[in-house]
Amino acid sequence: MKAIILAAGEGRRLKPLTDHIPKPLLKINGQCLIEYHINALVKAGINEIIINVSHLGQQIIDTLGDGHRYNAKLAYSIESEPLETAGGILKALPLLGSNPFIAISADIFTDYHFKNLVDLPIHLAHLVLTDNPPFHPNGDFALEKSIVKNDGKPLYNFAGISVLSPLLFKDCKSGKFSLAPLLRSAINNFAVSGEYFQGIWHNIGTMEIYQTVQQKFANNKV
Template structure:
């Protein structure tokens, strides 16, 4: 199974830290955020990892190289000429690198101790989402979870972690360009094609300098 790390966002909420550094290269616990993901994926057995690029994107391959230091191969999907294509648009552009089998996608701006192991999508499903408890900045949650199925409506409601497994067919019919992921997921949920799980471990949306500083303190203290 291949994996993709979403790293094309502008990181406007992280300014001024992201004025000259792409958010995935901001450091916490002595290493860039994206390196935490690469190390975890490598430990889980992933060997091909795709990273999309946009804002200051050239700095990411300059810092990470080909991935050989982690015993993985890094592939880059360059969106710099188009501007960030949003989540679904970025995945669509990267599909030639991801191939025809289901794959894992991880948001580059989260930190989580979810193991990210390869996962076999149930037959006929288009996605499997990892959901977490609702943080203070998203108290209403995103989706409902019941009997390992994810739905638009219902209780209890959880927050999408930014970690998901997708079948390429989820993106069928999309034209090249900017596309958000949520409408595709909601349509698949209505068709009963999205499974999910609740993860109760440590998950953080590193969306502000304050959250980054808090993560850095915690990781440094636990080193």
């Protein structure tokens, strides 16, 4: 099984910090956000990892290299401009192959165990959901007996962790587009499973959140 780490975003809400450092390279307790994901994937037995890059992408490539020191094999999908989540994944599909793959947002900090997702039987997608953070109180999706719903109560937050089938993208054309409409369409066809995760999860989307997480985990690693 392969994985893709989505690392092409500009991190606009973290400016001016991200004018010079791509968000995936921001550090918590001395380790880059994206390195936490790489190490966790390798621990789960997933060694082939694709990383899509755009904004300051060469810094990410130069920092991580070929992945040898992580016991991983890293490949890069380079975007001249960010293609959003689904557009970036579609461009990277030739590197990901024809089997379902794990997709992770680079800008989250979590102790989720990716082993849970290895060889998970799915139709079109499987989503990890969490409690809604303060900046996103209304949530995204409902969960009913491991089936994700567009409507219902409570609505949970999509954690930026998923297993996706390449078939989810079969009718898509290259370009910039988001993942949410594809997921909602698949959900309407009862093709998306999910799970509720209650462990450590933070979206490093603002300077305030970044500083809070830095302080909270200054002497602890997930």
